[in-house]
Amino acid sequence: MNIKRYFAKNSREALSMVKKELGEDAVILSNRAVDGGNEILAFREADIESMISDEPSRKPVRHRLEDFDEAASEPTFLSYVNKNHRDYRGEVASSGFSDSDEREFDRSETDQSAHVRNLPPKVFTQRRSAEKLSIDPAMLEPINRPAQKNVVKTSATKPVVATQAAPAPKVIETIVTSNADREASEQQIANMMSEIRIMRNAIESQLTEMSWGSIQKRDPVKAMMLGTLLTGGFSPALSRQLAEKMPANLTQKEAMNWTQAIIDKNLITMPDETDILDKGGIFTLIGPTGVGKTTTTAKLAARFVMKHGASKLGLITTDAYRIGGHEQLRIYGKILGVMVHAVKDEADLQIALEELKGKHTILxxxxxxxxxxxxxxxxxxxxSNTNRKIKKLLCLNATNTSETLTDVINAYKGKGLDGCIITKLDEAAIIGNVLDVAIREKLRVYYVANGQRVPEDLHLANKKVLVHRALKLGTQNNSPYKLATSEIPFVMGATRNKPGVAHLMEADHA
Known part of the structure; x- marks a missing residue:
C-alpha cells in the first residue's frame, strides 16, 4: 500500500491535491493542522482491494493463517495475539497511559472501521478458521449501523501491528474547515450583508426622493412650508413630521398658521416669573464656556432685587479655576448690595448653603x-450631592448648531434638567435649531437673553414670538443656505430614518 502525504496552506487546497492525483475515491487516513498549513495522508482505493484479494502474494498481513498449520513447536496464532496484547498493555502501563487513554485509542480504531458495509464471501472462511483457533467469531462480524461521516482521529499513542487479515474499510471523511477558513467565510458573509444593506438604503432613499417629488407636484404649499422649516433651522426629522401631519390643500397662510400652532403647542415655556422670583429656591446656571452664565446670573439677581430686595438673595460662584473668574459676579453683587460666596468643591458648597439657608432665593x-x-x-x-434641592437651568447658545446643542444637553442632563435659558438670541441668524432641540428634549424654556445689558436684556420666553420669528427667518429668499425646491427631496431621502419628536402634540384647532 502506497500512502502519500499532501501539504497545503489549508484543508481545501490539500483535498484538491488529493482528488487531482488519486481521484474521487481516494481514502483519507488523516487530516490535521500542522505548522504552516494542513497535512493529509491518503492512498488509492485500489490498494484496499489488493489488501483483501485472495492471492497470497497480495495479503498485507505479516502472519498468514496457513502458517499456523506448521509444526506444533511454533507459536500458535492465538498465543501470538495474546502475547502482542500483553506487550501492548505493558508498554501503555510503563508509558504512564491510563485505562481511559487506552479506551480512547480503541474507540478511535473502532471509529475508523465503523463504515464497513458488505464484506466479501471470504469473511465466512475466516470465521471458520477463527473458530478452529478459538477466536471469538464476533470479532469478524460486520458492524450493522448507519454509515457516518467521521474525521479520522490521529493519536500519538504507539499503534498496534495488525495481526488479522480483516477487510479494510473504505473511509468517507468530512473535511472540517479550519478556524481561519471559518473566519474568512464569516467575513465574506458580513461583507455581503453590508453590501445588501447599502443597496437597500440606496433603494429606499430613491423611493423617498420620488415620494417627496410627487408631493411637491400634488401639494406645492406643503413643499413650500417644508422648505421654510428647513431654512429656519428646524431639523429634517421634525420638518418631515410636521409636513406629514399637515392637512392637504391648505392655502399658504393657512399652512403657516397651522405650522405655527403645532410648534407653539409643543414648545414648553414658563408663563410667568412666579417659579423663580416668588416661590424662591436654589437655582444654578450650567453650560459650556462662553454661553453667558455669569451675565445671565447677574440679570436674574437684578430682577429679584428689584422685586424683593437684596437681603433675601444669596449669590454663590464655583468659578475658582480661572484667574479672576469670580470677580465679574462680585462686581455685580457689589452693585446690587449682595455678598458673593466663592466655593471650590462640594464641602465648600455645603458650608455656603448652610450660611445662606435663611435666604429666599439662592443663585x-x-x-x-x-x-x-x-x-x-x-x-x-x-x-446633586448636597442636602438641598438645587434646580439646574442649562444655558443654550442660540448660535450653535442643532448637533452641538444636542451634544451639550446629553452632557449636562446627568440626573435631570429643570429647564433652560436661551442666550445670545440677538446674535443668531436663525433660531429654529434651538427651538427644535428644546421641543425634542422636552425642556422648559424659562428665559431668553438677547443682549449684554443688565437686567434689561433678559425676558420671559414668549412661545408665540419665538415661533413667529423662527418661521419668518425661514422665509428669507436671499439666504445662500435656503434649499431650492428641487433639493428638498434629496434632503428628505437622506434623513428618512431619523427619529422625529416623540408624542408630538397637535394644536387644539388643527
Whole structure:
C-alpha cells in the first residue's frame, strides 16, 4: 500500500491535491493542522482491494493463517495475539497511559472501521478458521449501523501491528474547515450583508426622493412650508413630521398658521416669573464656556432685587479655576448690595448653603467647561450631592448648531434638567435649531437673553414670538443656505430614518 502525504496552506487546497492525483475515491487516513498549513495522508482505493484479494502474494498481513498449520513447536496464532496484547498493555502501563487513554485509542480504531458495509464471501472462511483457533467469531462480524461521516482521529499513542487479515474499510471523511477558513467565510458573509444593506438604503432613499417629488407636484404649499422649516433651522426629522401631519390643500397662510400652532403647542415655556422670583429656591446656571452664565446670573439677581430686595438673595460662584473668574459676579453683587460666596468643591458648597439657608432665593454661577470635559460630570455630581434641592437651568447658545446643542444637553442632563435659558438670541441668524432641540428634549424654556445689558436684556420666553420669528427667518429668499425646491427631496431621502419628536402634540384647532 502506497500512502502519500499532501501539504497545503489549508484543508481545501490539500483535498484538491488529493482528488487531482488519486481521484474521487481516494481514502483519507488523516487530516490535521500542522505548522504552516494542513497535512493529509491518503492512498488509492485500489490498494484496499489488493489488501483483501485472495492471492497470497497480495495479503498485507505479516502472519498468514496457513502458517499456523506448521509444526506444533511454533507459536500458535492465538498465543501470538495474546502475547502482542500483553506487550501492548505493558508498554501503555510503563508509558504512564491510563485505562481511559487506552479506551480512547480503541474507540478511535473502532471509529475508523465503523463504515464497513458488505464484506466479501471470504469473511465466512475466516470465521471458520477463527473458530478452529478459538477466536471469538464476533470479532469478524460486520458492524450493522448507519454509515457516518467521521474525521479520522490521529493519536500519538504507539499503534498496534495488525495481526488479522480483516477487510479494510473504505473511509468517507468530512473535511472540517479550519478556524481561519471559518473566519474568512464569516467575513465574506458580513461583507455581503453590508453590501445588501447599502443597496437597500440606496433603494429606499430613491423611493423617498420620488415620494417627496410627487408631493411637491400634488401639494406645492406643503413643499413650500417644508422648505421654510428647513431654512429656519428646524431639523429634517421634525420638518418631515410636521409636513406629514399637515392637512392637504391648505392655502399658504393657512399652512403657516397651522405650522405655527403645532410648534407653539409643543414648545414648553414658563408663563410667568412666579417659579423663580416668588416661590424662591436654589437655582444654578450650567453650560459650556462662553454661553453667558455669569451675565445671565447677574440679570436674574437684578430682577429679584428689584422685586424683593437684596437681603433675601444669596449669590454663590464655583468659578475658582480661572484667574479672576469670580470677580465679574462680585462686581455685580457689589452693585446690587449682595455678598458673593466663592466655593471650590462640594464641602465648600455645603458650608455656603448652610450660611445662606435663611435666604429666599439662592443663585449659583458655575465655571464653564467644554461639554466633552470630564469636569462636567464632577460638576453635576457636586450640585446633586448636597442636602438641598438645587434646580439646574442649562444655558443654550442660540448660535450653535442643532448637533452641538444636542451634544451639550446629553452632557449636562446627568440626573435631570429643570429647564433652560436661551442666550445670545440677538446674535443668531436663525433660531429654529434651538427651538427644535428644546421641543425634542422636552425642556422648559424659562428665559431668553438677547443682549449684554443688565437686567434689561433678559425676558420671559414668549412661545408665540419665538415661533413667529423662527418661521419668518425661514422665509428669507436671499439666504445662500435656503434649499431650492428641487433639493428638498434629496434632503428628505437622506434623513428618512431619523427619529422625529416623540408624542408630538397637535394644536387644539388643527
Amino acid at each position: 449659583i454661577d458655575t465655571v464653564g467647561v467644554s461639554q466633552r470635559d470630564r469636569m462636567v460630570s464632577e460638576q453635576i455630581a457636586m450640585l
